[in-house]
Amino acid sequence: xxxxxxxxxxxxxxxxxxxxxxxxxxxxxxxxxxxxxxxxxxxxxxxxxxxxxxxxxxxxxxxxxxxxxxxxxxxxxxxxxxxxxxxxxxxxxxxxxxxxxxxxxxxxxxxxxxxxxxxxxxxxxxxxxxxxxxxxxxxxxxxxxxxxxxxxxxxxxxxxxxxxxxxxxxxxxxxxxxxxxxxxxxxxxxxxxxxxxxxxxxxxxxxxxxxxxxxxxxxxxxxxxxxxxxxxxxxxxxxxxxxxxxxxxxxxxxxxxxxxxxxxxxxxxxxxxxxxxxxxxxxxxxxxxxxxxxxxxxxxxxxxxxxxxxxxxxxxxx
Numbered sequence: 647x648x649x650x651x652x653x654x655x656x657x658x659x660x661x662x663x664x665x666x667x668x669x670x671x672x673x674x675x676x677x678x679x680x681x682x683x684x685x686x687x688x689x690x691x692x693x694x695x696x697x698x699x700x701x702x703x704x705x706x707x708x709x710x711x712x713x714x715x716x717x718x719x720x721x722x723x724x725x726x727x728x729x730x731x732x733x734x735x736x737x738x739x740x741x742x743x744x745x746x747x748x749x750x751x752x753x754x755x756x757x758x759x760x761x762x763x764x765x766x767x768x769x770x771x772x773x774x775x776x777x778x779x780x781x782x783x784x785x786x787x788x789x790x791x792x793x794x795x796x797x798x799x800x801x802x803x804x805x806x807x808x809x810x811x812x813x814x815x816x817x818x819x820x821x822x823x824x825x826x827x828x829x830x831x832x833x834x835x836x837x838x839x840x841x842x843x844x845x846x847x848x849x850x851x852x853x854x855x856x857x858x859x860x861x862x863x864x865x866x867x868x869x870x871x872x873x874x875x876x877x878x879x880x881x882x883x884x885x886x887x888x889x890x891x892x893x894x895x896x897x898x899x900x901x902x903x904x905x906x907x908x909x910x911x912x913x914x915x916x917x918x919x920x921x922x923x924x925x926x927x928x929x930x931x932x933x934x935x936x937x938x939x940x941x942x943x944x945x946x947x948x949x950x951x952x953x954x955x956x957x958x959x960x961x962x963x964x
Contacts, residue, residue: 680724680781682754682788687724689737690793691751698827698959699799700745701789702753703782703807703814705833707732710762720763721778724755733758740804743948746956749800752793754785758806765932768873775809782810783817790822798962800955801829804944805874808834808860815858816843823856827962830951831860833943835878848880852887852954855962859884859954863909863918863946869937870917871930881916884947885909887954898923900945907946920946 680687708722708729722729737753745751759774767774803811808831815829823845836858840846849857861884862875870876885894886909893910907922920939928934928941939946 679784680754680756682785683792687755687785689734689741689751689753689755691741691745693747693750696748696750697797697963698748699750699752699794699797700955701786701799701801702737702740702751703756703803703810704733704736704753704758705803705805705807706758706761706764707736708758708760710760720760720767720774721757722760724757730755736804740802740944743944744802744952744955746952746959749955749959750797752789754782754789756781756785756810761931764806765930768933771873772809775806776813778806779810779813783814786814786817796825798825798827798959800827800959802832803830803834804832805834805940808832812836812840812846815846816840818845827855828955828958829858830955831858833862833874833940834860835862835875836860836880837877838879841879848889849882849887850889853957853961855958860916861918861943862916863920863939863943865920865923865937865939867912867915867917867919869935870915871933871935871938871940873933874940875915875917878916881911881918883909883911883918884954885950896950898946900948 682688711719711726713719722733724730733755741751756778758778763774764771801811801814803809811829811831812834818826828849836846847857849859858880859882860878860880861882862878864870882889883892883894885896886892888911891911891913893908895906895908898905898907903925905922905924907920910919912919923939927939930940944951
């Protein structure tokens with residue numbers, strides 16, 4: 647068999663793989679879109695006299711599964727107890743760690759892309775996140791119409807959820823943008839193309855409002871994961887909230903630890919370089935790197951994040 651035959655065969659096999667991968671997408675999203683008027687599609691924590699809300703979008707917490715037709719599914723199914731439990735655990739954890747006592751907390755369940763669906767097929771990462779984000783945009787619109795009640799709000803997302811927050815910023819109306827305290831894009835990137843949108847403005851300090859906060863943490867720049875932060879053009883130090891290279895020393899005490907860490911923004915890569923951490927950091931399946939702290943983006947700074955959310959809210963009320 648000649649080389650032309652094998653070239654043709656490899657091309658056919660590639661097409662079949664792509665068709666198979668997208669067949670699972672088509673099957674899942676043939677189902678009716680989530681009806682966000684249903685209470686079971688929300689994690690909601692309300693506080694008396696709250697004048698501000700946090701709208702939070704979960705990171706990737708679900709895994710591939712086999713449906714009743716024998717297909718491998720790459721998106722969460724909100725009717726599966728396993729998927730709901732995984733999303734709920736993060737929602738409750740972030741609410742407990744980061745939500746100030748005078749804020750409400752809203753987080754939608756959504757048909758997020760699974761970890762295998764994102765990282766095994768990295769060429770499909772952005773399309774799959776974009777597909778999942780359609781649910782988030784629908785949930786946000788429902789939230790604004792039926793839950794928000796005219797209050798100020800904070801947008802926050804982590805990893806895949808941060809991808810969705812960037813898209814939410816592009817989706818905002820001018821009136822909604824006026825009420826946005828800030829948007830936290832945690833563990834993902836804001837690109838030069840994203841900055842062309844009017845409501846994506848980089849944070850410059852600890853108190854500015856209507857801005858986008860973006861950070862990614864590593865032990866060194868060599869530990870960067872390109873698919874998450876390789877194109878970011880903004881970053882901020884989530885300890886001292888400086889957009890320059892001023893270092894910040896702090897005590898890391900999550901989970902009973904008591905370590906002194908130093909965080910410094912690298913102004914070329916816009917990554918936060920963390921020195922002094924000696925604990926365990928789970929690697930992202932398929933593309934994780936030693937020294938990349940993606941799985942610790944919230945625990946590393948939970949006290950600073952909680953204080954900063956409250957500070958920006960206070961400043962937005964002046």
